[in-house]
Amino acid sequence: MSVELNTLNIIIGIFIFAFGVSIGSFLNVVAYRVPQKISLVSPRSFCTHCKKNIPNIDLIPIIGFFLSKGKCSNCKTKISYQYPFVELLTGILTLFVFFKFLTPLDLINIIPYFNYDNSIQFGKFHFTNFVPFFTSLWIIYTGIALSIIDIKQRILPDFITIPGTIIGFIIGSLNPELGWLESLIGIVAGAGGLYGISSLYKLIRNKDGMGMGDVKYLGFLGAVLGWKGIVFTLFYASITGAIVGIIWGIITKKGLKEAIPFGPFLGFGAFLVSTFGVEIAHYLFG
Incomplete structure (x- = not known):
C-alpha cells in the first residue's frame, strides 16, 4: 500500500x-x-x-x-x-x-x-457498491437504539419499527441482489412467521412468548434482508438469546423463569447477516 x-x-x-x-x-x-x-x-x-x-x-x-x-x-x-x-x-x-x-x-x-x-x-x-454499506449501517443504527429501549423499557416502539420498515423496503428495492418483491416477501415472512410462532407458543403454554414489537421488528428486518436473511437472523438470534438467557439465569439464580428482551438478539442476528452473510454462506454451503 x-x-x-x-x-x-x-x-x-x-x-x-x-x-x-x-x-x-x-x-x-x-x-x-x-x-x-x-x-x-x-x-x-x-x-x-x-x-x-x-x-x-x-x-x-x-x-x-x-x-x-x-x-x-x-x-x-x-x-x-x-x-x-x-x-x-x-x-x-x-x-x-x-x-x-x-x-x-x-x-x-x-x-x-x-x-x-x-x-x-x-x-x-457506482451506487451498488454502497447498498451493502447502507444496509448494514441502517441495521446497526436502528438496532442499537431499539436494543437500548427494549432492555430498559421492554418495548420496541412503532415510532421506529414502522417508518423503519418503509425505509427498509426502499433500501431493499434498490438492492439489485434483493429487489422490491423479495423485500416485500421478507416483510410478510418476518412479521407473519414470528407472529405464527408467538401465537403457537401462547396456545401451547397459555402465556405470551413475544410481543408485537418483536413481530414488527422482524418484518422491518425482512424488508432489508429478504426472507432468506430473516431465516438466518432468527436462527442466530435464537442461539445467542438462548446462550445469554441460560448464563443470565445462572447469574441471577432464577433459571429460565425470567424473560429477557429478544430485540437485541434480533438486531445482532441481522447485523451478522448483513455484514458477514456472504462469508457465512460460503462457510456453510461452500
Whole structure:
C-alpha cells in the first residue's frame, strides 16, 4: 500500500469514526426520548435528573463525558456509562463496515470536479457498491437504539419499527441482489412467521412468548434482508438469546423463569447477516 493511500485511509477513517460517534450520541437521545414521547428536535439536550441544559462542551461525543468527569455540571448526578459506550461502539462499527464494503476512493468518486473546459464531470460513482454499506449501517443504527429501549423499557416502539420498515423496503428495492418483491416477501415472512410462532407458543403454554414489537421488528428486518436473511437472523438470534438467557439465569439464580428482551438478539442476528452473510454462506454451503 502506497504512503498516499495509507494517509488517505487514515484521514477518511478519522472522519468516518467521528461521524459514527456523533450518530451514537444521537442514538442515545433517541433511546431516551422516544419512549418518553419527547420530540427529537426540541428541547435541546438536558440532564435527565435536574432537567437543566447540558453545556455545549459536555455534548462532545465521548470527550464530553470525561471532561465533565461523568457527572452533570449542574446537579452533579452521575451520568451512565451507557452514553460514551454507545458512542464508541457506534463509531467503531461505522468505521468497520465502511472499510469492509467501501474504500476512500468510493467516497472521492462521488464528488464532482471540473474539467479543463470548465464542464462538470462526476466521478465513477457506482451506487451498488454502497447498498451493502447502507444496509448494514441502517441495521446497526436502528438496532442499537431499539436494543437500548427494549432492555430498559421492554418495548420496541412503532415510532421506529414502522417508518423503519418503509425505509427498509426502499433500501431493499434498490438492492439489485434483493429487489422490491423479495423485500416485500421478507416483510410478510418476518412479521407473519414470528407472529405464527408467538401465537403457537401462547396456545401451547397459555402465556405470551413475544410481543408485537418483536413481530414488527422482524418484518422491518425482512424488508432489508429478504426472507432468506430473516431465516438466518432468527436462527442466530435464537442461539445467542438462548446462550445469554441460560448464563443470565445462572447469574441471577432464577433459571429460565425470567424473560429477557429478544430485540437485541434480533438486531445482532441481522447485523451478522448483513455484514458477514456472504462469508457465512460460503462457510456453510461452500
